[in-house]
Amino acid sequence: MRKGDTQEIRRLNRRAILAHLRGGPLTRADLSRLTGLAKSAVSRLVDELLQEGLLEEGAFTSPPVGRPGTLLHLRPGARFALGAELGVEGTVLLALDWRGEVLWAKEWGHLREAGPKERLEKLLREILPHVPGPLGLGITLPGVVVEDRLLLAPNLGWRNLNLRPLLADFPLPTALENDAKASALSEVFFHGEANLAYLVLSTGLGVGVVSESRVLRGASGAAGELGHWLGQGNKTCACGRIGCLETEVGLGTLLEHYRALGGKAEVLEALLHLAEQGEDLALEAIHHLGEVLGRFLANLAVAYDPGRVVVGGKAAELFTHLEHPMRQSLEAHAFLEAHRSLPVQPSVYGHLAPAVGGASLFLVKFFELGGLWAESPRRNGGRYEEVAFSDRRGPGV
Amino acid sequence: MRKGDTQEIRRLNRRAILAHLRGGPLTRADLSRLTGLAKSAVSRLVDELLQEGLLEEGAFTSPPVGRPGTLLHLRPGARFALGAELGVEGTVLLALDWRGEVLWAKEWGHLREAGPKERLEKLLREILPHVPGPLGLGITLPGVVVEDRLLLAPNLGWRNLNLRPLLADFPLPTALENDAKASALSEVFFHGEANLAYLVLSTGLGVGVVSESRVLRGASGAAGELGHWLGQGNKTCACGRIGCLETEVGLGTLLEHYRALGGKAEVLEALLHLAEQGEDLALEAIHHLGEVLGRFLANLAVAYDPGRVVVGGKAAELFTHLEHPMRQSLEAHAFLEAHRSLPVQPSVYGHLAPAVGGASLFLVKFFELGGLWAESPRRNGGRYEEVAFSDRRGPGV
DNA sequence: CGCCTTTAGTTCGTTCTTGGGACTAAGTAA
């Protein structure tokens, strides 16, 4: 429920122009046709965007007849954002260009006992050389996140933390997000799809759901935590409950199953290595996981009905081995005809997906704002909410 | 990605004014404060809305000091829409005022073998006396719906139907929707909540999910079909597969369980009646269903993380009996602290919820359009899509 | 070579809508 004034409509139209240009270079005439705006309006807005350094003129078109047009494109590096992943095994930090290109990335492990404070302080030291410049820093972690609070991260062993004081030390706007949701956003940012599910399958299992181009969050940020759907199993989960789906579908079970079959690998990496070499037991265990996964996908399809599923997390490395049994199992268990051929693919950004998604939080916002980013006074430590729309909402719906 | 022009901002501001007035009468000054619009702009827009007959002036306020204001409210009956439910047991047709009041409702059973053609034709005959007038007719049914196609309705025994030709006969805009999704919309229309799940529990089990005030539909309209989530059971479902959750959580199982305990009732109604009289076996069976339901709610909470759950369908009649065991079971199985006290309530519109939701499809649209409803030429039989926004979308996100 | 046609892009005047200040209206308090 946004209030309309003369600035707002300019913002809407800038947004439309930028959105179309994300798909590739276009002339002013193209933009006029695509947006429905008058040529004069496009001309004015484009001039403005050129002046701000957001756009650049490029080559000329050579149409069969008529005057050639000037192609416009988003100027590389005009804006970028930082994204970080605080994962179970290590930390990733990267910079993402507003066109979706990873400018640089940095990864490091961490001491097992490092708490949120230590890890965020380390992150702060790493980003200091890069500010000012980025639009913001999006931090992702495998847990349930609401605003600046982390409610629960079983696989990190963290629970009920208010990170706002720590984030306030960062000299740029920050945002916190769940890793699966951020990963899903990275795909949306790149492909612009309306309905998809991003499966993060490692030790844990989480799903980032996108519906009508929006990330599903829920009232407490727990939407998509299907790893904690209670099934019939009797194993104890890291969350303390019994029978969570991630004790059946997670990669932990893969290793267990492999060893139950008589396999020798002690850790997951060894198993993956053996699978690459074609060891039968390893392949059998993975095949079984594929079947379980296919059935899970059929369930995922009735829960969220995504148009496409992206597989990320450690399991993405197994994708070639998993794919066939997974598809067969999905076909056998699908509810709708349409689900039988549900596209399932590995992630475009690979293991960088969560961090890319973190950065996307700000880039998406930037595009939504039509590039009218408030270079804000950042009074309260540059909190993410302050760069939000200046909406004046009415009561719901 | 809407194009902005001078009309668009007027529409946005009309929408904001109407949205605020849905909460109750307000003066022009109130509206100015709430929307952030200048007093003069509010005055002009309100005059316009009064002229169109959408608003009415009412009583005066008596503030402690200063000139009294004139209260404005939505004029009763200024707009309304029709909603219908084609259910397993019968049909409901009703008219819903734009303020959310049911103007009239009509219900009838149907011959078991009646197909979609017969039932829609009957519906057509019933609505004819009421057109023109209503904004549109929203038809709901227990099945997977995409636009004008019904992909699958196991409990009606219908599959893969294109209803567009039949709907084209209706002399007003029509829309098709799944019953659970429509029911969820009815709650949103009434309460304006951002995150909720509407549980339709009768023979089948379906969930209508609302996230950020939008109904979750998915690529094929199957989002929320948790009744067809595959569990560990071995019963055959109406959809033809084995182990669907609705064979464990549906009301069909309640009767079976009751009879397995030694109960005598032949049909569900008899069981309900016995429960009302306090028969032990009936209460025990219902208690068990409550426990199963509580566990299911814990799973629902990790899947969609609603802020509130509404129970509808036949099970709503059992709500008082189900509530206690359900809550205990939910508390025992909840993933997050927040989920332990998840509000669970029966539906406000009761068994009329699906039909009310059908009508809401048009009323919600009307409000979104700021009351600038295109009295369209209705060339192609008044299809719902034609009353949609005149968006000119850019590529995603 | 010059003219016509076609498409790209600019300039300028009109229209629509908001914002803001001045003003009127209608009440309470002293």
Added chain:
DNA sequence: TTACTTAGTCCCAAGAACGAACTAAAGGCG
């Protein structure tokens, strides 16, 4: 009666888009 406060109207300036007229730059054709 006067001062003060709040509600609501009136009028003008500002911002943005639209549309028409115009210029720019190509190819086709006689």
